[in-house]
Amino acid sequence: MILVTGGTGLVGSHLLLNLLKAGKKVRALHRHSSDLAAVEKIFNYYTSPTEAKRLFQKIEWFEADITNVPQLNIAFENIEFVYHCAALVSFDPADDKKLRKINIEGTANILNLCVAFKVRKLCYVSSVAALGKSLNNKEITEDAIWNPEDDHSDYAISKYGAEIEAWRGTQEGIPTVIVKPGIIIGPGFWNEGTGQIFYKIDKGMNYHFPKIAGFVGVKDLVTLMQELMEAEIKNEAYILVSENLSFKTFFDLTAAELDKPKPKKALKKWMVWLGWLFQKIGGFFGAKREITRNTVNTLFQHSKYSSKKIKETLDFEFTPMKNVINETARYYKKDKG
Known part of the structure; x- marks a missing residue:
């Protein structure tokens, strides 16, 4: 059986659909406050309502918090493979302790139980935020060295700390793949994360900024996660970025798909x-x-990422971001009526 943490989020819900379509038995963790209906809504984007309901009902939901070890102990029974997608994303300094507890301590708990239950393989969803900075404006690769003296956000520090826990697990016998996605774009969560961009542009966004960053579609991300888990690959990390785009370009493409004015200022x-x-x-x-x-500092710094390693490893071609934005905007317009 497969365990998915963070099953009610953007990545987790799309991953669950992939796994269920492939006929896998899945147990998904959720917190007491999680909206399970949001997952079935995601399923409805890509299949008929009848099929979406049938697949959704195959999920074995388990209420547990990744910081609660007794709950996790029960959740890990009969688990062979783990996709660890759960994380807190916040850039509020007031959430510093919460970021460390959920992202670092929570990942440590997952790894400890993977070892205790002799899990066969783990996929950990990290972030390009946990990579080192670019040198001489070159594309950042998996070999970029993290410099603790650099000005990192609390979120980046927590994801880097979580990666250390994931690598520790490899030393304790857990075959692991770590994926480092860029900014993840996909439908269904319009009031949080990157989904808010579509909402804000729809309502009228006036400003753009020049920062270049790496973007990836959620469907590509979960497809690669599954392929890496099913391949004879272990103890490797991969940057998953479809394209490096300026936010101005991303906003302009999104505005065009939503038939809204492009941010001009x-x-x-x-x-x-x-x-x-x-x-x-x-x-x-x-x-x-x-x-x-x-x-303030990073909004005006460019970060370009190389996906050469994953492309060569799995002979994979990413979906162009224009197509990802088009599909996401289509679902946004459908949801907003």
Whole structure:
């Protein structure tokens, strides 16, 4: 049996569909507050309502938190393969401790139980955020060295710490593949993560910014995860990026697919600093902070990534991001009516 953590998220829900279509027996973890209906909604994008319901009902749901070891002990019974997708994504400094607990301690718990239950293989979903910086504007590869002296976000630090736990598991006998996706684009979660971009452009986004980053479609991501798990590959890490695009280009492509005006105003660094100041003041009164010093700096830095290793390993061709945006926008318009 296969265990999937983070089964109700963007990656987890698409992965569950892939696995179930392949006839796999799956147990998926969810928290008490999780919206299981969101998973069936994802299934409905890609198949008929009848088939979506049939596949959804095959999932063995298990309520557990990855920081709760007693719950996880029960969840791991009869498990042979693990896809660890669960993580907290936040850039609010107030979430520092929570990021470390969920992303690092939670991953350590998963690895410890993989060892205890003699799991046959693990796939851990990390992030390009856990990679080192680019040198001389060259594309970043899996060999980029993490420099602890660099200005990293708390999220990046937590994902790097989680990777250390994953590599520790390889030393304790757990064959592991680590995937490092770029910014993941896909449908179904319009009020969180990258889904908010489609919502904000639909409602009228005025500003763009020049940062170049790596993007990948969620369907490519989960397909590669499954292929890596089923291949005779172990103890390797792979960057999964379809294309390096500027956010201006990404916003323009999204606006075109949604039949909305393209953001015309260029965001200036002083504007972001001003936003940082207002949020910092608001933070003293309990307001959520999404802009940090790190955010201000990285918004104007380019990060280009190389997917050469995964392309050569699995002879894989990524879906062009224009096609990914087109499909995602189509589902957005369908959902919003």
